[in-house]
Amino acid sequence: MTKQDASTVANLPLPPVTIESVTQELHKAFNLFNDAFFEGTLPVTAITIQSSGHRRLSMGWCSMKPVWGTKDASQQMYEINLSAEFLADDFFEVMDTLLHEMVHLYHMVNDIQDTSRKGTYHNKKFRDKCLSIGFEYANPRPDKQHGYSFVRIGQQLKDRIGAMDINAETFVIARRGFNYLRAVEDGATPEEAIAETTYTGTSSTSNSIKWSCPTCDMSVRSYKKEVNIICGECNEKFVKS
Numbered sequence: 001m002t003k004q005d006a007s008t009v010a011n012l013p014l015p016p017v018t019i020e021s022v023t024q025e026l027h028k029a030f031n032l033f034n035d036a037f038f039e040g041t042l043p044v045t046a047i048t049i050q051s052s053g054h055r056r057l058s059m060g061w062c063s064m065k066p067v068w069g070t071k072d073a074s075q076q077m078y079e080i081n082l083s084a085e086f087l088a089d090d091f092f093e094v095m096d097t098l099l100h101e102m103v104h105l106y107h108m109v110n111d112i113q114d115t116s117r118k119g120t121y122h123n124k125k126f127r128d129k130c131l132s133i134g135f136e137y138a139n140p141r142p143d144k145q146h147g148y149s150f151v152r153i154g155q156q157l158k159d160r161i162g163a164m165d166i167n168a169e170t171f172v173i174a175r176r177g178f179n180y181l182r183a184v185e186d187g188a189t190p191e192e193a194i195a196e197t198t199y200t201g202t203s204s205t206s207n208s209i210k211w212s213c214p215t216c217d218m219s220v221r222s223y224k225k226e227v228n229i230i231c232g233e234c235n236e237k238f239v240k241s
Helices: 003-010 019-037 091-110 124-133 155-162 180-186 190-196
Strands: 046-050 060-063 079-084 207-210 219-222
Touching: 019 046, 019 091, 060 091, 079 091, 091 124, 091 155, 180 190
Parallel strands: 046 079
Antiparallel strands: 060 079, 207 219
């Protein structure tokens, strides 16, 4: 191949990302995480992409029982779902969600109860497994309603995942939410609807307020006009942005 040929190939447009390619990459990540963090003990699992629907704030979930299987029940599979609206938010957020649900799967197949209150409250067993993998908690105290659910990937774990053979550029598509669809139905072009909404369906003119850490730019949204949030990474107070 000549330099001119190589230049032509390099300038060709990349093939579009498909749901199939996203699903394949999620399966690859599952297998890599299974070997790296669970000693390869997790069973073959159905990984799906569905709308969060009524679970508006849920980025993913794991079925409590094997909900997939053959007609003769010779093969049974749990399901891990990644919410379609959040797939393009951030690569490490998607990996965080997948690994979070794999912790639940690990506990279920080993008959260890890591939640209560119908799966809402995450207990110390969930916390301890997450910490052993490399997750972190911004607040060491459990949330009154969700317990130790609000865990996040620590920097060392992020670096480890970043070095794995997972194509982060695959996670660039997501299902747009209700506000986008409503804008299109009201006559907006897709481009105009995108400008008005985010992938998660939150209107840019909503009543929520964005607050960010002035040092690392980590951000959250709140409907309160005043909040007092300290960044666990930088120990800086969040400011309105």
